[in-house]
Amino acid sequence: MSDNHSNTNEPKLHVEEDEKHLLLDHNYDGIHELDHNLPNWWQFTFYGAIVFSVFYFIFYQFLGGPTLRDEFKKEYSKIEALQAEMKKKSGGFDPELYAKIVADGGVKKGEEVFVANCVACHKEQGIGDIGPNLTDKYWINSKGTPETNYPVVFNGVPENGMPTWAGVISTEEIYQVISYVQTLHNKNLPGKEPQGEAVEDNAATTEGAATDAPQAQ
Numbered sequence: 210m211s212d213n214h215s216n217t218n219e220p221k222l223h224v225e226e227d228e229k230h231l232l233l234d235h236n237y238d239g240i241h242e243l244d245h246n247l248p249n250w251w252q253f254t255f256y257g258a259i260v261f262s263v264f265y266f267i268f269y270q271f272l273g274g275p276t277l278r279d280e281f282k283k284e285y286s287k288i289e290a291l292q293a294e295m296k297k298k299s300g301g302f303d304p305e306l307y308a309k310i311v312a313d314g315g316v317k318k319g320e321e322v323f324v325a326n327c328v329a330c331h332k333e334q335g336i337g338d339i340g341p342n343l344t345d346k347y348w349i350n351s352k353g354t355p356e357t358n359y360p361v362v363f364n365g366v367p368e369n370g371m372p373t374w375a376g377v378i379s380t381e382e383i384y385q386v387i388s389y390v391q392t393l394h395n396k397n398l399p400g401k402e403p404q405g406e407a408v409e410d411n412a413a414t415t416e417g418a419a420t421d422a423p424q425a426q
């Protein structure tokens with residue numbers, strides 16, 4: 210590559226009169242360059258970025274600016290608070306655990322839990338007394354499904370006389386007794402008059418405990 214202007218194949222170069230002094234003294238395959246100053250906007254962003262980086266560095270390295278991890282933790286704690294609230298509301302019903310407990314003889318064990326803790330108010334076979342009849346299709350606090358009965362038993366309805374069972378019996382026993390309650394559903398045994406809303410379409414059979422489980426999300 211020659212750096213000389215006398216290449217014969219080269220088309221004649223046109224340079225404005227007032228730009229002649231800017232023309233650099235080299236030639237790359239016929240390409241000439243004018244030595245313009247960098248545009249102001251370009252210099253402004255370049256030097257601006259340098260100045261910014263100094264403050265940025267000092268803030269995040271020395272003045273305790275939050276790390277990405279800190280920012281993530283802060284955002285995530287909001288999600289966790291929401292999740293905890295949701296869990297509290299639902300009593301944290303876990304359909305997989307429920308299915309497992311049912312498969313593990315939960316109904317039978319649940320009957321024992323029921324006899325020991327619940328008959329005082331719901332009577333034998335849940336026909337109702339102080340507490341509502343659990344053998345009809347009417348429900349006050351739930352839809353009669355395991356996932357909607359669970360929070361009622363877990364949290365109780367203390368203001369209406371249904372005790373809180375969380376901490377009194379184990380979580381496993383709550384799941385077991387729920388699965389037993391499920392077997393009472395729609396037996397329509399004579400007992401306490403219906404209370405609450407009729408729930409028509411929930412699959413509550415004697416096997417309801419097991420068949421209901423996968424419906425929960």
Ligand code: HEC
Pocket residue numbers: 322323326327328329330331339340341343347348349350351358361362366369370371372374386387390404405
């Ligand atoms: C001290 C009395 C009492 C005991 C003991 C009791 N319950 Fe209850 N239960 C109630 C009352 C009263 C209600 C109705 C609450 C209302 O009106 O909101 C109720 C409601 C319920 C409901 C929801 C019924 C509906 O229609 O919303 C379920 C399910 C239930 N109890 C299951 C149980 C189980 C399982 C046990 C034993 C672990 C138990 N209860 C022990 C008094 C009791």
